[in-house]
Amino acid sequence: MLPSADLLDADYLIIGHGLAGALLAWELRQRGQRVLVLDAGLPNAASRVAAGLINPVAGKRFALSWRIDELLPAAAATYRALEAEFGQPFFHELPILKLFSSVREQNDVLARSADGRWGDYVRDPAQPLPDVPLLKQPFGGLVLQHGGWVDTSALLDALTADGLQKGWLRAETFAPELLVAEASGATYAGRVRVRRVVFCEGAAAVRNPWFGWLPITPNQGEVLDVEAPTLPTDYVLNRGAYVVPVGDGGRVRVGATYRWPPFAEEPTPEAREELAERLRELTEAPFRITGQRVGVRPAVRDRKPLLGLHPQLPALAVFNGLGSKGVLLAPRLAGLLADALENGAELWPEVNILRYHALYPVAPAASVPAP
Structure with a gap:
């Protein structure tokens, strides 16, 4: 000290x-x-500003995240150690319901599922998806395991x-x-x-x-704080946007946008509407926007x-x-x-x-x- x-x-x-x-x-x-x-x-x-999402399978190609077998156990151990030190929860392990955006995406991903490349990070695609009221899932999806979010x-x-x-x-x-x-x-x-x-x-x-x-190329992202009491609290939702349950009363975080320079000084109405529309495309559940935040990520080439x-x-x-x-x-x-x-x-x-x-x-x- x-x-x-x-x-x-x-x-x-x-x-x-x-x-x-x-x-x-x-x-x-x-x-x-x-x-x-x-x-x-x-x-x-x-x-x-970030929702702190941990996603073991990411991107349009549904590839396992880089070095996930080493990074995820280290992350879980560190956050659990910090929880023990401070006596409060930080790491919330939740499955991620990744929904397909089209028939083509559905066919491509399911065709690749036979080779077992995802290990136990993806629940058996043959199992039915959870029944989530008011959720739009016309093309199906996958349940990703061992993910969740960290209350940064x-x-x-x-x-x-x-x-x-x-x-x-x-x-x-x-x-x-x-x-x-x-x-x-x-x-x-x-x-x-x-x-x-x-x-x-x-x-x-x-x-x-x-x-x-x-070669750091910053990019700006915006997220919404939303109240949606009828959305599930036991899944992170992901299609076009992530929807992370972050508290009681149906509080969720919706994100995120990507913007290259020049950056806005404050949260923008354009990002607010973009994220609200992504949420409407994902669910018919009513929601109320309670906040909006903006931050700049340090991206690399x-x-x-x-x-x-x-x-x-x-x-x-x-x-x-x-x-x-x-x-x-x-x-x-x-x-x-x-x-x-x-x-x-x-x-x-x-x-x-x-x-x-x-x-x-x-x-x-x-x-x-x-x-």
Whole structure:
């Protein structure tokens, strides 16, 4: 634990307390490391806007999610450990009712079901679908197992309260001009000295002076908070939109839109109507929109996260690019990065920023490269 004022020495300075930064900080603290996290506390951070959906079979091709057999157990173990630590639920395991959009999609998917590629992540397609009143399912669908959703807002609230109380988290905007990085470590604001700085800034990484060369392409998403008392509470619904039950009284979250720059400053009426129409196409159940939120995701060109050390300043590291699957990816990747930082373990090549080193503008090492 770090003292709350006049910090001098720590092992890690983590910039950003979204899901990536929060779980990395938690992982490092579990290993006995001294961690300080700086976070500006932006209300529209992607980790707080997202529904936190975990989907083991995703995409139009109904393929198993990347490395699902390793990522899902790690995610479940991490969230269960955090539930035990804070005495409240975060991970809600629910089956996902994935409905087909057309006869062609139905035929294509069912034809592929015979090879057993999905294991037990997909319930036997020969079994009838659950009878959900007012649900439109003219083309049938599949029941996906071992998925669900994570209450990221509640999780981050619990970790934030713990961090502020114990002094390892500061509600503070990071000022890059105050960071001096060298090969053996870094100092910040003349009052903090650390072995490593890890940037977990989400979409804000496009302005990072040290890692701005990485191919992060932010995209904006909007979600609706909806009251629909007749919708099921024991399934996540998915066709054209996801519908996640998030509380009593028929509260569900509906999302999400994708928008490329330029971004809107506030939630838009266009996204509101788009998501409402997707919900109407999914169900005849009456509903009432109670809220709308907007956030910006840190997407990457090849749809894989970005982990690794700076090419010239090994005291600086990055953990970013989790996109829309952060709740599934972050726990295992936080452990993977911690192993690399602490023990020099190799990162998976699919996520290592070595794959993009050709984009790095070669220049003499400097404390603060030009933005």
